[in-house]
Amino acid sequence: MPTIQAYGAQSETSAIEPLSIDRRAPRPDDVAIRIDYCGICHTDIHFARNDWGRTVYPVVPGHEIVGTVTAVGGEVTGFKPGDRVGVGCLVDSCRECSACEEGLEQYCDAGFTATYNGEDRHDGSVTFGGYSEAIVVSERFVLRMPEKLDAAASAPLLCAGITTYSPLKHFGVGPGDRVAVVGMGGLGHMGVKFARALGAEVTLFTRSESKREEAFRQGAHKVVISTDDDQMDSVANTFDYILDTVPVAHDLNPYVNALKRDGTLILVGLLETVEPPLDAGAVVFRRKQVAGSLIGGLPETQEMLDFCAEHDIVCDIEMLDIGNINEAYERMLRSDVRYRFVIDMDTLRAGANA
Template identity: 50%
Template sequence: KVGDRVGVGCLVGSCGSCQMCESGYEQWCTSTPGTLWTYRADAEGNPTTGGYSRGFTVREDFALHIPEELDFAACAPLLCAGITTYSPLKHYNVGAGSRVAVLGMGGLGHVGVQIAKAMGADVSVISHGRSKEADARRFGADHFYATSEEGTLESLRGSFDLILCTVSADGLDYAGYMAALRPYGVFVDVGLPTEPVSLPLRAFVNGGKSFAGSQIGGIAETQEMLDFCAAHGVIPQVEMITGEEITQAYDNVVASRVRYRYVIDTSTFPESA
């Protein structure tokens, strides 16, 4: 109703009637034109521009209720990073007794660590170096491993039920990470490297392991994620910026200097933009 605090995530519409939509997976809408994204999509001849937009036109059932416990600005990344990490952790039944590793401690990873910990898992962070170890532990990580240290990956063989990979860098030792899974473990990738990857089939067959991908979640699951984060105090670490600071902020993201998400105050955009 008027006056409610609402959030708009990665999608603003879908057909609502295909099998995927009726099952709560609007992000996989199979109709034509399919899911209407808030960025890089075409809304009746008008390109959508995501977080650079002054506003959205959104179907009312695609607007999400923001719980009062969540800071309005700081929770903005939950609508992308939050659901991207929550969905696979829930799908693979992470809970008490689960051993979860989050690969990469950036904008996605720092939220994934908090969510996995709130679900009751024993959480490890695997990063290249140790510059983010203190932050990882502050977000709830029980263990921290640096792959730049010789023998680290080998020492983790058979350690995890699930590895959540948030890294988009090329050249990862995927076979090594598959070896770090326990039998029937799953490696879930939400990063998008630019180059194709290859894996020997023995990495899957030995131990009955799985390699999976994931991408956000449907509207009901996104609302569930927001309510979960409100109940467990999960909140991204953000820095609010103005429109004039976007270029510098983008350069900082590329250079991995951001801790951990920028949120743009779109009220600072010029009226003519």
């Protein structure tokens, strides 16, 4: 496949702008995909701006990709041209370690290859993500997108969706469980939908009274304003699981306090140090647990997509012209999106052809 049009950042101070990138010709196990939609994850902003100090420029963000197969390599058996497919946060892994053997490629002992800003395991090139006309991905890392689901609205399932679905399934959430979700952004609103669909009694913790009606609309049974001490006291020792989607430093102790004995606080957003510090006594005295979970493996991502088809679950999205990408980033930083921007990639092709 030749040089194609994409959008990316050239440096940590530059805006996201048009650029040309090379996509490899399909290897025998590869699927070539025309990208139709790409969701925007907060991680994209971190990488565009080198917030974590490990961006390789130019960077083409985007790991919530839905597209259409245009060609397949000779060894590909599961896909054919015309299929609607998805690509998430991973495009490769060692495929040999115990994690990979268990289909938990996100925990690959050798480190998975990220969809962008990763290093290709064959030729060492830097991977480019989904703000792009096309992508070429090894079959194992390509998902079947249920035709029943809206293509654009299912794009964020590939990151926001699986990141919340995986821990709920792994830790065994089911009917009768009391589950709370902390925060209602891209991840949080999916956590509410999934927990509800899994049969749990669902509470949303939010700082904002304005999210109350919205939370009920997403499927929450109850809303607790986390800044209200009385409301927090009223739910002490209540939850079997709390899914904490907040990506910035915050006090975990009120949520530990809200867990039942043997309850689990599951971190999926926080990657920093836990400050203010965790109270170990609260963990010990009721045998509570603080756990983490990272996206999901390929088999579980497919399972999640099929679950979404069965339960009519997609993300709530706002469609975006790629020309407005920089404005979208600014709005995301103000939490001014309900709940995910998705780029209509035809707007890139139209621009490229203009």
